[in-house]
Amino acid sequence: MRRRSVIRLALAAAVFSQLAGHAMADTNARLDLKKGDRIILIGNTLAERMQHFGNFETLLQSRFPGLELVVHNLGWSADELTLRPRSKGFQDHGHTLNDEKPDVVIAAFGFNESFAGPAGLDKFKRDLEAFVKETTSTKYNGKTAPKLVLLSPIAHEDLHNPHVTDGKTNNANIKLYTQAMAQVAKAKGAIFVDLFGPTLKLFAKGKEPLTINGIHLNPQGDKDVAIVLDSALFGDRPASVKADLAKLKAEINDKNLQFWYDYRAINGCYIYGGRKAPFGIVNFPAEFAKLRKMVQNREGRVWAVAKGETVPETIDDGNTGDLARIETNVKKPIHLTSSDESKKTFKLPEGYEANLFASEAEFPDLKKPVQMTFDAKGRLWVTTMASYPMYLPGRPVNDKVLILEDTNGDGKADKQTIFAEGLHVPTGIELGDGGAYIAQQPNLMFLKDTDGDDKADTRKVILHGFDSGDSHHAIHAFTWDPGGALYFNEGTFHYSQVETPYGPRRLNEAGIFRYEPKTEKFEPFISYGFANPWGQYFDHWGQNLVADASGGANYFGTAFSGQVDYPQKHGHMKEFLTKQWRPTAGCELVSSRNFPDDTQGDYLLNNCIGFQGVLRYRVKEAASGFSATPVEPLLTSTDPNFRPVDLEFGPDGALYVVDWYNPLVGHMQHSLRDPNRDVEHGRIWRISYTKRPLVQPAKVAGVSVPELLELLKAPEDRTRYRARRELREHPEAVVMGALKTWVSSRSKTDPEYWHDMLEALWLHQSFDVVDEALLKTMLTCPEPKARAAATRVLCYWRDRVKNPLDLLQKQVNDKHPRVRLEAVRALSFFTGKDAAKAQEIATESLAEAPDDYLEYTLNETNKTLDRRIKAEKKK
Amino acid sequence: MRLIPSARMSHFLVASLAVFAATAIADEEVPESPLIKLLKRLPDDRKPAIIERIGKGGKPAELRFLFDQAVAPGGLSATSRRKAVDALAEASITQKARPEGDLAPLAALFDPKTDASVRLAAIRLAGLWGVESLGGGLRDLASDKASPDPLRTAALDAMATLGGDANKTAISALTKLDQPVTVRALAVAALARLDAKAAAEPAVLVLKAATKGQDFAPMLAPFLDRKDATEALASAINQGDIPVDSARLALRAVYALGRSDATLVDVLSKAAKISNEVKPPGKAEVDSLVADVNKSGDAARGEQVFRRADLNCMKCHAVSGAAGGVGPELSSVGASSPVDYLINSLMVPDQAIKEEFVTKVVQTTDGRVYHGIVADKDDRRIVLREATGELRTIPTAEIDDSKDGGSLMPKGLVNFLTRAEFVDLLKYLSELGKPGPYAIHTVPTIQRWRLIKPVPDDLRQAVPDDDLFQKDVLAAETTRWTPAYALSSGSIPLADFSGIAESPVVFLQGEVNVTAAGPVAVSVGSADGIKAWVDEKSAPEGTTFVVELEPGIHKLTLRVDTAARKTLKVEVTKPSGSSAEFTVVGGR
Known part of the structure; x- marks a missing residue:
């Protein structure tokens, strides 16, 4: 341990000597610090990510051991000088500059602003001047205005990945904005640190990438930039420091973690927001008072270690005060039912059977399960949330991802592996790209097992900035579409903003996100005023249905997934089925040969209060969309603790239902700390149809690419789902080669021919390999559902195919309404000079009688295009 | 058919002449936008979608073309014409866009020969556009005793929007004691928008003349839209010495509007002899x-x-x-x-407040305040669902201030x-929802009923045959049906229903929406005192009967002699093996 850190330090010093030169030349002035100075970082993701690595702070504290500096990082994903959306009441949480009383402000802006290009430069300069003036003239600490350090954006790293932008355009803009910052800083008397020039050189020189996506530093990149920054602000490193740097960094990171729990507390609505009364105001003041004292204790340890002193192994937080004692407001006795008792209350239609797949009795780690998914080996992965509803100061979180396995095929789990632990309220999970995507609000994290022992070895935050104002509204209901994009949903009250290599993407007050890990493209998919859309399902032909939990509404997703520009949202949308109850959690279509024929395609919907069970609806094609009516529920329970929150067909064709199991639900009806909120239980139920054999689980793991391609013909949606996911684990060239053979071996007389071809198109999309000829074949093929799906692929390939508007003009005049709907939807994605032409083409859809959905989508597309046309005229 | 007084005839004549002139100009000048081309090319039943698009697009030249089509005799079918007037209203509300040129020809649509719904929409449009020259036609409609209430309300509302002495005088005249109290109430509402102080006194007189169960909400709503108007009314009530029952009804109306404004609630509570203390419980x-x-x-x-x-x-x-x-x-x-x-x-x-029920309080540039749940919103307008269930569209351009409101619950x-x-x-x-008698019930019951009120003697005395049933019950105007609801368990409180219908024999009607054809079973518990029809036909007798239903909305009508039975619960189920899919229609 000790040895390694010395080597690292030596390396750092080597890099430092190469870097220091550039930075110093661009610095207006050095930063002088006094004892006890409070240094507050603000700005975008560049600033935010620094706290997760701790490199800059380590250099800082080790350089000034006696100064006892307080460093708080208020960086916030995608913040801009004049745009910093926060959930309601955040300003009362105690972390404004007035609260933080800075002596020094270090501000990282300009990256997100730079996407406005040369046209936005003047505005940026004006905004920056105003910002510098305000920051350097306001006496936040009550005595003097702070010193201000402006950090330029880092350069965009060319990852030499054909699927991700090389950043050339971005760099041209960042350079312009960096120069503007230098000018303003000079004119207005702020300290300026150019990170653009030095990082451009670093990126050019480095053999290994220093960013994760071109724009966000990886651990090594952060280390290198920390050195640049340290030297730019303070000059040469001292000849020696007293601190053990590894130890110091560990102390700093622990301090930062506790500060993170405070600053980015989840459940803000109940802490400082619109729902703080009547419960939050009772428990939270003491919790945050304690947490803030815990941060101070850790700051003390940082200072001690910086001075070379030793600190006790365990941290004494005995001085941080007591938490308020919270009593339950449930007056009636609560009976926690055993799984046997619970099962006795289950009612299923004739022929169906429910059995317990797993419970807390056999697997005590199965506490508060939330979302599940099946891996290539057919094993069930599930997130657990014992720390729900949120971190309690002083009690380390230990939520997990479990792998549950039925090794003997008796329909019951008999083996558990802990893939990951130490997580905090992981509301969603999906597997893919060699690892697991997991919600770690406010972030999306990617965890990977690198040595094959089914335990996560690496953790990487890949997307930042999902709001966490209400922890059960945070990103959830993860699912892949057939074309390899990952989706997750968030509920209302949230103001999310995420930096991407293509510019910042924002969403206010609920919606669904779409993320292409291959291309790093990320954007709101459905921006709609949902309450909390806890469910999305892509059907056999790629059409998506969405379930909104709180109100119990269900929607046909295609119609409102066209583009709207932030902060606009889609208008009121009709529901595709007659709502019976609320609230719901999770939806799925029946697609299993184990279930009766007449139920195939039925829409299943968990409902968790009042009616507790799985509702079932018969779905019908209705012109461009669908409609559904209730049929006999699949499962009804009278156990008040039974809370079905996720459901999915397993590899054996049985339906698996996650039971969150809790006598108390709802954040508003009881204190978040109500002692009757259960944290110990959790169950997974399995429903099968006894009059038919189970489905022989498909072999997905460890089979060849041609065998995987054959699985794309499987009738079960979930089998094809897992096959597609697994195919992406193989090299592009191998898959594309085998796909060619597979496609040419298909017979046009096969009734499934066009679906097979669609799978081939989706696989191209998943690998981001544009095949224009195949696309055109599918756009005009005889199967309207395939034409509709291809039209959606065209939408996402519009920047890479020739004359996309001409292609869409044909689709807008298609004889099938769903194709027209997809085309009208796709036209909403055209910007700039194309917007007017897109609008003209959209109008052509009226040549055929529109149904409700077409009318709605045309209206929504037109609204978006109208706004863009108007903006274009102003230019 | 009513005769049109000659004075008004000439008014319409002038308007019609203007139509032709405008059409002639329009034909020459309107460029052929894709939408206009489509409108010209497509058959009439396909026009509504194009018309809606024109309204949403808000391009003045396209709106002109649409307007000319709408007012030209025989220019559009009734459905398309209604859609056109709505589209013109939408363009006006959400985008402040109007047809270019003269708008006076709209008066052509005030003609009683025009389809009633088009006429109503045209009157509202006149108010939106605020065209002075349309005032005459509106005043005629408002003071015509033969005008049905909705038309009168719309005309009065439009006149209030137009303002001006002539309109104010005409509205004031209708608030006088020589008018029927229902007309006075409508006129007071309009006057309140123009001159709340002048409206306060006549409003008190309407309150004093209250009849049992009268709904004061429409009259009081405009007073609540503005703070000064609320104060003026409160002060008049305070001095007016209104009866306890009137005060209670008024208080109930204020609450039904989702409002709890202290100024008004205080004086009404005092008059109603009800405590007005609102304080959080300890x-x-x-x-x-x-x-x-x-x-x-x-x-x-x-x-x-x-x-x-x-x-x-x-x-x-x-x-x-x-x-x-x-x-x-x-x-x-x-x-x-x-x-x-x-x-x-x-x-x-x-x-x-549950997330879907968060409200907004919107203050408009002319000082009105609206409160409701956001039903829809974009950069052009916000649509609020008010406590009455009505939707109110407020153009973004007219919003002065918008903030989160509290609950609509009074x-x-x-x-x-x-x-x-x-x-x-x-x-x-x-x-509610716990296991036991108030658990949610999964067997569908008809919960929302409509009752015939009053029940004609012949229907009361004997069970009508199918012909009489079809004529007197099934074809009864919507205004003769009053909503009534089953208990949460699905049981029908027969005594209450009988009270509402003011008859021991009641006719109640529920609806089933069938989406897939097949046999559907209806169970009424016992056959005592009951006779059922499904749509126009008599249903089989018995405690449970099965009918074959095609997709669509079906009406189940029951004649129940409440003297012959105590309870009734109507369950609608799917017989085993049936292919039918249906839902029972609920709501208001």
């Missing part, structure tokens, strides 16, 4: 209420409280899918909400209750 009070609810609360009595008209609960909240539509559905509220939470929800409605409802009633109400709510 911990001791909550604890004692919770204890009483658990000890002595009676859910059945509580349901009766919930159903009381003066509390308006069912105006906003559905239980078992019936009534409501503004606030949360309450069928399972007890399953997730402890009693203290319910107490707070009733006494301090602003404290905890504060002070509890003052209508004795403590025992409150305890029972809480008990009822806390049982």
Whole structure:
């Protein structure tokens, strides 16, 4: 341990000597610090990510051991000088500059602003001047205005990945904005640190990438930039420091973690927001008072270690005060039912059977399960949330991802592996790209097992900035579409903003996100005023249905997934089925040969209060969309603790239902700390149809690419789902080669021919390999559902195919309404000079009688295009 | 068909001439936009979608073309014409866009020969456009005794928007005591928008002349839109010495509007002799209420409280899918909400609001204040669902200020209750959705009924044959049907229904929406005193009968002699093997 850190330090010093030169030349002035100075970082993701690595702070504290500096990082994903959306009441949480009383402000802006290009430069300069003036003239600490350090954006790293932008355009803009910052800083008397020039050189020189996506530093990149920054602000490193740097960094990171729990507390609505009364105001003041004292204790340890002193192994937080004692407001006795008792209350239609797949009795780690998914080996992965509803100061979180396995095929789990632990309220999970995507609000994290022992070895935050104002509204209901994009949903009250290599993407007050890990493209998919859309399902032909939990509404997703520009949202949308109850959690279509024929395609919907069970609806094609009516529920329970929150067909064709199991639900009806909120239980139920054999689980793991391609013909949606996911684990060239053979071996007389071809198109999309000829074949093929799906692929390939508007003009005049709907939807994605032409083409859809959905989508597309046309005229 | 007085005839004539002139100009000047090309090319039944698009697009040249088509005799079918007038209204509201050129030809659509709904929409459009020259036609309509209420209301409303001495004088005239009280109420509402001070006194006179059960909400609403108007009315009421019953009805109307403005509620409460104290309950009070609810609360009595008209609960909240539509559905509220939470929800409605029911208070540039749940919103307009269930569209350009509002649930409802009633109400709510008699029921029952009122003697005395049934019941105008709702359990309170219909024999009608054809079973528990029809045909007799239904909405009508039976619950189920798929129609 000790040895390694010395080597690292030596390396750092080597890099430092190469870097220091550039930075110093661009610095207006050095930063002088006094004892006890409070240094507050603000700005975008560049600033935010620094706290997760701790490199800059380590250099800082080790350089000034006696100064006892307080460093708080208020960086916030995608913040801009004049745009910093926060959930309601955040300003009362105690972390404004007035609260933080800075002596020094270090501000990282300009990256997100730079996407406005040369046209936005003047505005940026004006905004920056105003910002510098305000920051350097306001006496936040009550005595003097702070010193201000402006950090330029880092350069965009060319990852030499054909699927991700090389950043050339971005760099041209960042350079312009960096120069503007230098000018303003000079004119207005702020300290300026150019990170653009030095990082451009670093990126050019480095053999290994220093960013994760071109724009966000990886651990090594952060280390290198920390050195640049340290030297730019303070000059040469001292000849020696007293601190053990590894130890110091560990102390700093622990301090930062506790500060993170405070600053980015989840459940803000109940802490400082619109729902703080009547419960939050009772428990939270003491919790945050304690947490803030815990941060101070850790700051003390940082200072001690910086001075070379030793600190006790365990941290004494005995001085941080007591938490308020919270009593339950449930007056009636609560009976926690055993799984046997619970099962006795289950009612299923004739022929169906429910059995317990797993419970807390056999697997005590199965506490508060939330979302599940099946891996290539057919094993069930599930997130657990014992720390729900949120971190309690002083009690380390230990939520997990479990792998549950039925090794003997008796329909019951008999083996558990802990893939990951130490997580905090992981509301969603999906597997893919060699690892697991997991919600770690406010972030999306990617965890990977690198040595094959089914335990996560690496953790990487890949997307930042999902709001966490209400922890059960945070990103959830993860699912892949057939074309390899990952989706997750968030509920209302949230103001999310995420930096991407293509510019910042924002969403206010609920919606669904779409993320292409291959291309790093990320954007709101459905921006709609949902309450909390806890469910999305892509059907056999790629059409998506969405379930909104709180109100119990269900929607046909295609119609409102066209583009709207932030902060606009889609208008009121009709529901595709007659709502019976609320609230719901999770939806799925029946697609299993184990279930009766007449139920195939039925829409299943968990409902968790009042009616507790799985509702079932018969779905019908209705012109461009669908409609559904209730049929006999699949499962009804009278156990008040039974809370079905996720459901999915397993590899054996049985339906698996996650039971969150809790006598108390709802954040508003009881204190978040109500002692009757259960944290110990959790169950997974399995429903099968006894009059038919189970489905022989498909072999997905460890089979060849041609065998995987054959699985794309499987009738079960979930089998094809897992096959597609697994195919992406193989090299592009191998898959594309085998796909060619597979496609040419298909017979046009096969009734499934066009679906097979669609799978081939989706696989191209998943690998981001544009095949224009195949696309055109599918756009005009005889199967309207395939034409509709291809039209959606065209939408996402519009920047890479020739004359996309001409292609869409044909689709807008298609004889099938769903194709027209997809085309009208796709036209909403055209910007700039194309917007007017897109609008003209959209109008052509009226040549055929529109149904409700077409009318709605045309209206929504037109609204978006109208706004863009108007903006274009102003230019 | 009514004869048109000659003076007005000439008015229409002038308007029609203008139409032709405008059409002639339009033909030469309107460029052929893709939408106009489509409008010209497509058959009439395909035009509504194009027309809607033109309204949403808001391009003045396209709107002109549409307008000319709408006012030209024989220019569009009734459906398309209605759509055109709506589209012109939408363009005006959300985009401040109007047809270019002269708008006076709109008067052509005031003609009584015009389809009633088009006429109504045209009157509203006249108000939106604020074209002075249309005032004459509107004043004629407003003062014509033969004008139906909705038309009169629209005309008065349009006149209020137009303003000016002539309109104000005409509106004032209709507030005078020589007018019927219903007309006075309509005119007072219009006058309140123009001159609240002048309207306050006539409003008090209307309140004094109140009849049993009269709904004052439409008259009071405009007073609540502006603070100074609310104060003017409050002061007039304070001096006006209105009867207790009128005050109670007025208070109920204010609450039904989702408002609890202290100025007005204070004087009305005083006149109604009801406490107007609204203060959050202390911990001791909550604890004692919770204890009483658990000890002595009676859910059945509580349901009766919930159903009381003066509390308006069912105006906003559905239980078992019936009534409501503004606030949360309450069928399972007890399953997730402890009693203290319910107490707070009733006494301090602003404290905890479900996410779909967060409200906005919007103040417009002309000083009006609207309060409602956001039903839809974009950069052009916001649509609020007001407490009455009505949608109100406010153009973004007219919004002066918009902030988060509290709950639409009125504060002070509890003052209508004795403590025992409150305890029972809480008990009822806390049982909803829990296992037991108030669990949600999964067997579909008809919850929302319509009652014929009054019941004609011949229908009362004997069971009508199918012909008479079709003529006198099935074909009865919508205004003769009054909504009534089953208890949350699905049971029909026959005595209450009989009271509403003012007849021991009641005709009640429910609806089933069938989406897949097949046999559907209807069960009525016992055959005593009951006769059923499905759509126009007599249903088979018996406690349960099966009918074959095609997709569409089907009406189940029952004639029930309430003297012959005590209870009734109507279940609609799927016989085994049936291919039918259906839902029972609920809502208001």
